[in-house]
Amino acid sequence: MFKRKKTDPELFIKAPQTDLLISPGPGRSGRLKRFFSSRFSIIFICILLIFAVMLGGTASLQLQAAQISQENNTTTVSRQYEEVADRGDIYDSEGRLLATTVKKNMLYYADADLTDDELNAVLLKLAELLDYYEIDYGHAIDDYLDLSSMKFAMSQDAMIYWQENSNYLGLKALPDGKTESATDTLYVKETPQVFYNYLCQTKFGISDQYNELERKKILRLRFEIYLNNWLFQQGTPVEIAEDLPDSLVTILNEQNYIYQGVVTTKESVRQYSEDAQFLAPVIGYVGQITSDEYKTLSSQGYGVNDTVGKAGIEAVAERYLHGTNGLSNYNIWTSDEDQGEFYTETDNQAAVAGGSVKLTINMDIQKAGTYKMAQMIDYLNNDDEFTDFPKSTGSAVMLDLKNDGAVLAMINLPTYDPQAFIDMDTDEEAEAQVENYLSDDDGLPMINRAIQTSKAPGSTFKVFTALAILSNGVADASSTVNCTGTYLVDGMTFDCLGKHGIVQLDKAIAYSCNTYFYTYGSALGIDRLWPTLKDLGLGEKTGIELYGETAGYRPSRDLKASLYKDPSNQLWYAADTVQTSIGQGLNSYTAVQLARAVGAIATGYLTDVHVIDEITASDGSVLQKADGEPTAIDYDESDLEPIRAGMLRMTTDPESTAYSTFVDASYLSAGKTGTADTVLDGYGMTNDGIYICYAPYDDPQVAIAAWIETGARGAYISELARVMFDTYFGDTDYSDFGITQLPGVSAEAYSPTNAD
Structure with missing residues (x-):
């Protein structure tokens, strides 16, 4: 802003003009000679000089007085406010925007050193202007006093306690026998009407010249300012309203000599794309910094009103996304209306925007898989056998095997809408959504199931058992077992899903023969199985960047002993191995x-799982780039290849359970189905469906693991993998499968009582 200069006509004082009447006489030179030779003339000149000095002094005093008066009446308050840096953007692997920062117009009010009468007059003008534009304001008082019904918004005891709080009114308890009074400044007001009158008449000096509606408008704004009075008096403007239209901002800025103390700014606000809900547990959300967070982050330049990441990438990459706040001048007019002047903003410190995060997630695959899983869950939720159970939930992960385990998709249902956390302060539906997200103990939409929930893998685990069997020489690919449908160990009978007859490894995998793995698993023993599981990273955190990853459990003698108090249950039995x-x-x-x-x-390598591809600063420089390397597992190809062949047979043998899913696929994939029995407390026995796979078979590019809880079977889950593979290979554009709303996104609780 540039200084506006004015020209005041009073600053130019004209000297008085005097007509001297001189009689005609000698010529000019003679008259002058005679004039200066006269004694009276010399005296006259001296008098004129004295008069001139006196006149000059008077004019100087007038000039100085005018300047002093102007300076006193036009002093402008010039302060600085913290300019919040734009938060960095979040993109998917193809550069599609998932989270960004938008600007919205904000209205603040700063201390302009006005009297109560002046302040109330200004605030009424402001309130009426806001009403005209239908802008919400001044709702803080609603938490204390209902201005419509004139009732306390909290219990009387709570209201009295608040009035006695020294940080607010600091009033004393009303003595017995003393009548409360609106004009009394010492004692609490026990009734709403007296409290209202006290605020209007005594606390804020709102004149009786205003009608009741005007008084309430003024009170709303005065109370909003009062709750932030300490900061207000220190020069920090108080927020009055948000989302002002540009036309209103123009009026306030052009007529700011009328709306003294008003400050308009543009504030950075987080905004999530509609696609963000498909990836919410990965992206996370932001919120206002808490006192504990401020204690930790204040030394890094964070302010008490800053926004910080609360979960997911928003939290993990906080130090990159946050940026560096700046300082900007603001100027407000005093009570002398348009006599003020603006100061040039030479002392501003520009905010530096946060860095941007590019994820490895491909939103086409993510959305395709999410829509398909939502369709499958909807079907299960309407299954008569499970309508009294909690609604089904699920997760799925696709890893890029050619890019060291980059996560191409990480699906979680139910999910949530991160935008609700931004809108909840002004939108009742968003507030209800957030309340449900945080309280839904059945659906748990806030967790990232793919990394935070561990489950029994069911028969998908057989491929890992097979590797331990082969690598330890317990059996080879041609070794056979005669499956009669049952297996005895320690006097206990364990069933197989069928009577498969003579089976070797590839058939045992394709047909999921329990007897084969009972037999050779028992011969292997837990002590030789455990190291293979460790080599494959099972029961250990992958090291993905996201917070909250669980390691799960890898079975061993020590683990069992640690889980049970009864010594007899701490022992490892042959049945445990089976x-x-x-x-x-x-x-x-x-x-x-x-x-x-x-x-x-599939590859013989254990990948370095990651979901962040790159982080770049606002100037374009690269701050972080994924550069991990896969680690070779120490197993012979001769042991791995028979397992791959069995997984291929799972998708190509007409007798296998996944055959129908992939019979017409343009690529060959290898997979393994699994169905894990699960007991839900208070509900009974159910089962989870799991499917693990990779493709293409002869040149593995991607691997998938997926499951759906409550009522699903492994073969059913293979349909989800087919959709994800097809989208990855470009065989089809993803479909929404008729899904109009993802599970968990609405404010409806995700529980049996709300089952369709």
């Missing part, structure tokens, strides 16, 4: 662990 070998028992892994492990079976 259960473990088919993916039950103490096996518990996350979807991301299973995807990584099946990728290792």
Whole structure:
């Protein structure tokens, strides 16, 4: 802004003109000679000089007085406010925007050193202007006093306690026998009407010249300012309204000598794209900094009103996304209306925007898989057998095996809409959504199931058991077992899903023969199985950048001993090995662990799982770039190849359960189905469906692990993998499968009582 200069006519004082009447006489030179030779003339000249000095002094005093008067009446308050830096953007792998920062017009009010009468007059003008533009303002008082019904908005005891708080009114308890009064400045007001009158008449000096509606408008704004009075008096403007239209901002700025104390700014606000809800547990959300967070981050330049990441990438990459706040001048007019002047903003310190994060996620695959999973869950939720159970949930992960485990998709249902956390202060529906997200103990939409929930892998685990069997020489690819449908160990009978007859490894995998793995798993033993699981990263955190990853459980003698108090239950039995070998028992892994492990079976390498591809500063410089390297697993190809062949047979043998899913696919994939029995407390026995796979078979590029809880089977989950593969290979554009709203996004609780 530039200084506006004015020309005041009073600053130019004209000297008085005097007509001297001189009689005609000698010529000019003679008259002058005679004049200066006269004694009276000399005296006259001296008098004129004295008069001139006196006149000059008077004019000088008038000039100085005018200047002093102007300076006193036009002093402008010039302060600085913190300019919040734009938060960095978040993109998917193709550069599609998922989270950004937008600017919205904000209205603040700063201390202009006005009297109560002056301030109330200005605030009424401001309130009426805001009403004309239908802008919400001044709702702070609604938490204390309902101005419509004239009732306290909280209990009387709570209201009295607040009035006694020294940080606010600091009033004393009303003595017994003393009548409360609106004009009394010492004692609490126990009734709403007296409290209202006290605020208007005594606290804020709102004149009786205003009608009742005008008084309430003024009170709303005065109370908003009063709740922030300490900061207000220190020069920090108080927020009055947000989302002002540009036309209103123009009026306030052009007529700011009328609206003294008004400050308009543009504030950075987080905004999530509609696609963000497909990836919410990965992206996360932001919120206002808490006191504990401020204690930690204040030394890094954070302010008390800053926004910080609360979950997901928003939290993980906080130090990159946040940026550096700046300082900007603001100027307000005093009570002398348009006699003020603006100061040039030479002392501003520009804010530096945060860095941008590019994810490895491909939103086409993410959305295709999410829509398909939502369709499948909807079907299961309407299954009569499970309508009394909690609604189904699910997760799926696709890893890029050619790019060291870059996460191409990480699906979680139910999910949530991160935009609700931005809108909840001004939108009741968004507030209800957030309340449900945080309280839904059945659906748990806020968690990232793919890394935070571990489950029994069911029969998908058999491929890992197979690697331990082959690598330890317990059996080879041609070794056979005669499956009669049952298996006895320690006097206990364990069932197979069928009577498969003579089976070897590839058939055992394709037909999911329990008997084969009971037999060779028992011969292997838990002590030789455990190291293979460790080599495949099962039961260990992958190291993905996201917070909250769980390691799950990898079965062992020590683990069992640590889980049970009864010494007899702490011992490891042969039956435990039998259960473990088919993916039950103490096996518990996350979807991301299973995807990584099946990728290792496919390639012989354990990938460095990551979801952040690159972080760049606002100037374009690269701050971080994914550069991990896969780690070779120490297993012979002769042991890995028979397992791959069995997984291929799972998708190509007409007798296998995944055949119908992939019969017409343009690529060859290898997979393994699994169905894990699960007991839900208070509901009974159900089952989870799991599927792990990779493609193409002869040149593995991607690996998938997916499951759906409550009522699903592994073969059913293979349909989800087919959709994700097809989208990856470009065989089809993704479909929404008729899904109009993702599970968990609405404000409706994700629980049995709300089942369709």
